[in-house]
Amino acid sequence: MNIVCIGAGNVGWHLASHLAEADFTISQVVSRTMDHAHKLGQLVNAPYTTSMSEVFPGADIYLYAVPDHQLSSVIAQNPIKTGIHCHTAGSLSMDIFAEHVENYGVFYPLQTFSKQKQVDFHDIPILIEANNKHNLHLLQKMASHLSNNILLTTFQQRQQLHLAAVFACNFSNNLFTIADQLLKGANLPFDLLLPLIRETVEKAAILTPETAQTGPAARKDTDVIEMHLTMLENDKQLQTLYRLLTDNILKNKATVSK
Amino acid sequence: MNIVCIGAGNVGWHLASHLAEADFTISQVVSRTMDHAHKLGQLVNAPYTTSMSEVFPGADIYLYAVPDHQLSSVIAQNPIKTGIHCHTAGSLSMDIFAEHVENYGVFYPLQTFSKQKQVDFHDIPILIEANNKHNLHLLQKMASHLSNNILLTTFQQRQQLHLAAVFACNFSNNLFTIADQLLKGANLPFDLLLPLIRETVEKAAILTPETAQTGPAARKDTDVIEMHLTMLENDKQLQTLYRLLTDNILKNKATVSK
Incomplete structure (x- = not known):
């Protein structure tokens, strides 16, 4: 050809x-x-x-x-x-x-x-x-x-897959960028997070992402969540993003335990 | 010991x-x-x-x-x-x-x-x-x-690393969960996204996440962004999240090109 x-x-x-x-x-x-x-x-x-x-x-x-x-x-x-x-x-x-x-x-x-x-x-x-x-x-x-x-x-499937890919790839990568910026503020290299990120992916692959969810929101650890929101006080946009993703995890956990 | x-x-x-x-x-x-x-x-x-x-x-x-x-x-x-x-x-x-x-x-x-x-x-x-x-x-x-x-x-470094880890791991995993839910709506399995997600991580590792950013927001492709927002019309929380992460990528791109 x-x-x-x-x-x-x-x-x-x-x-x-x-x-x-x-x-x-x-x-x-x-x-x-x-x-x-x-x-x-x-x-x-x-x-x-x-x-x-x-x-x-x-x-x-x-x-x-x-x-x-x-x-x-x-x-x-x-x-x-x-x-x-x-x-x-x-x-x-x-x-x-x-x-x-x-x-x-x-x-x-x-x-x-x-x-x-x-x-x-x-x-x-x-x-x-x-x-x-x-x-x-x-x-x-x-x-x-x-x-x-x-x-x-079908076109509808491809469209939906593309939207899912934007969340799973493009938006995740933006979260990696945010993490990188936060680490720079503490003089720590992004590489530190790589074992954690790789394990996050392999856990999602083996257990499904919903089952694999950990962290302060999954544990309903409101003290840590409040402390993180305070640490983000100077960046309102990042604070809103933290809140939205935390609510999302809490909502999923509520659905699962019902 | x-x-x-x-x-x-x-x-x-x-x-x-x-x-x-x-x-x-x-x-x-x-x-x-x-x-x-x-x-x-x-x-x-x-x-x-x-x-x-x-x-x-x-x-x-x-x-x-x-x-x-x-x-x-x-x-x-x-x-x-x-x-x-x-x-x-x-x-x-x-x-x-x-x-x-x-x-x-x-x-x-x-x-x-x-x-x-x-x-x-x-x-x-x-x-x-x-x-x-x-x-x-x-x-x-x-x-x-x-x-x-x-x-x-130091405690401050550990705290900041933990916050960065919540973004890079817990929140990314929540995005994988969202992607999984979107795919279920199109009768497609989550596994389809794994090569893409793994490559996203390896690109971030090699190029830095900021350099590795791709997708509709990175290309400033407003037609696709608008279409995705329309597809999310029935889930206002997800729509807000899409908008916030897209704005974040656009903001980063603007800073880079300055």
């Missing part, structure tokens, strides 16, 4: 390089940023362009990995209407392609990508949708060369 | 069993809950009691692993005043012992413990404080048989 990769950000970068490693031919890299296009083109040994009017015809797959709000205009600018066109977004319907091309779908890898960090694709869930069985089969086949964890989902 | 363990909850359970494995003698287990006292006593091959008036004299260490709000009354009930008395709490000063015994300190393992899940103690940070150098040395020696990661801290 020949693949044209449109977008060379975090997602495009990792997808194109893993597809190339899995012996797919990346026939072209397209990015509006010359530096990104050039670097990813070199990495996957493909020609590159910054112009949608120069997109190569004849590829089997046109893979869009561009920011959600740019996707519909990028699709409209693509002069090539053949091949299967698919996007990689968690929260957009595949119908965004419907008025432009005949064959389309979604190829959504559920992972957090940064260019600075390699990832192992083998256990990353890849969510597939397509507008007919033939296209679904082809996208599924493509995904099977990257991962052992392929899911055929 | 002979150790009397007072408390057989999650912390007491793991500490006593790992100390016993490290060839310390647990000379007695004390818990107000007969079932816990009995089970932990059997596990570490020690006599047990539910009564503080029956605490054995002559131990080198009296290790308290009881809920924070019970600690001062449990200390007051202990008829034995010899040996080093230390608690295992993140947020209490060692001065809680000052009017009761001569030798005291803190032995705080920074980890989340549930009885259902074994932990590897070797990289768990153990925070040590004591009321004099001799006691500090003894507690440090005891800790060194459990972990390679021993820290001598």
